[in-house]
Amino acid sequence: MQNRPAFPEIHQRLLTAAMPLIYNGNMRTGLTGPEEPLRAMSKKSILEVCAFHIDSCLIAERAGAARVELCDNPIEGGTTPSYGTLKRARERISIPLYPILRPRSGNYFYSDEEFAILKADIEMCRQLGCDGISVGVQTRHSEIDTERLKRIVEWAGPMGVTCNRVFDCAPDPFKALEDVILCGCERILTSGQKSAAPEAGALLGRLVQQAGSRITVMPGAGVKSSNIAKLRKESGAREFHSSARVVAPNPVTYVNPAVSDYGSVYIADEAEVRAMVEALRQEDAGGTETSADPA
Template identity: 65%
Template sequence: MSDRAIFEVCAFNIQSAIIAENAGAARVELCDNPVEGGTTPSYGAIKQTREKISILLYPIIRPRSGNYLYDANEFDIIRQDILICKELGCNGISVGVQKIDGEIDIERLKQIVEWAYPMGVTCNRAFDVTPDPLRALEDIIRTGCERVLTSGQQSSAPEAAQMLHQLVQQAGDRIIIMPGAGIKSSNIIKLRAESGAKEFHGSARKATANLMQFANPLVTDFGNVYIADEEEVRKIVAYLK
């Protein structure tokens, strides 16, 4: 194993992206909608974040929550959002597409890789809801993606160390396996040793206090603002060096 591995922060706002860079993360996956697992951030969010951070920036391209089975209109939205990311100088994107039987949609993912070039493409956790992960890995490799973000088809990556190790071994030098979901400073050393992975992904997020001086107690549907915990990101990065 190399002496160094890297950490990608899943950032749900520009503040978290800035914290990620300050804390030594190598890359940011920029998302909106943490409660729904992440959807495509706005043009303004991507533009401002690109201008404020110098580390690698990979916005998620996911037009809605739910599954990764998209109709023609949604697939065209994906195309347009990819072009925006290229226009704004992003380094890559995070995306996933499936067929109705749950398998990776190879042809559509190939098309996405072509649209994205020269940006890189991470296949996101659409991989984790495929019926056969070993076959899905080979399918993704065929599309030209550079990495797979995966929890090993479990609810969190630390629960799937054995599967992640198997995926790392199968992938070899053909594609990067990047464990993500449930990664903390308290489990990263063990997971790294057991999986053999060299890239890891997590949000290290915490809910922030509401700074408003007035709040109507009868209206409670505003949700929370989540910010990356800088101390936690620093710990994870340090453990991976």
């Protein structure tokens, strides 16, 4: 009698054969609309808060956010936070912490020296107990630098890696999505190649559909309590990113009018974070909930 492969082996063969049908850039499953997103539709909606201040980390956790992306320099779009800031944040919050690793503002086309800085910062994050990092690298032609991004993912293990808004610089977002998946990232932060994600609901929806269960597409930039429910409907996304930032009151009693280059302190608006978390909860529950009429 001919030997037959064990059941686990048969299962693996079937799974391997099916993968190209399930996971290619054209979504050959043919699922659209309410049948879309394999993983998106069954997943609880969550909010990641982009924090530019240690107090914003505390506010994010207290208000129900699921994760913090910790950054410095909000006016520059976010750069790597200091060792001390990261250490204190890790000590003070229990929700996942993903610092942005960006050695400077501007483009994401890094020199060898800057790339070496990224490697050192990845090791710092691991030693401090961060859950992941948010990072991006591009080629001279603004495509995803897959060679370098693969190395970053390898260096980061076992931390997760979010590909940040370098994705929005790419000339072809659908190719960029496949490139990021190939590199092993778990998530893409994107505004849908617009200045604000709510302006790109249709494109974000196409990206979510193409991604399927292979990677999470997380809309961010311009996301507020007033538009997050609509964006969720339009995109099919289940993770969202917002700083909810406001300018903190200045506690000092004297400000020299001749010196104005100190900038402002930005902090997360706790009420706004709570409102976004609640809006997502209501959408997960099937839409806007209303209180019952009093008896």
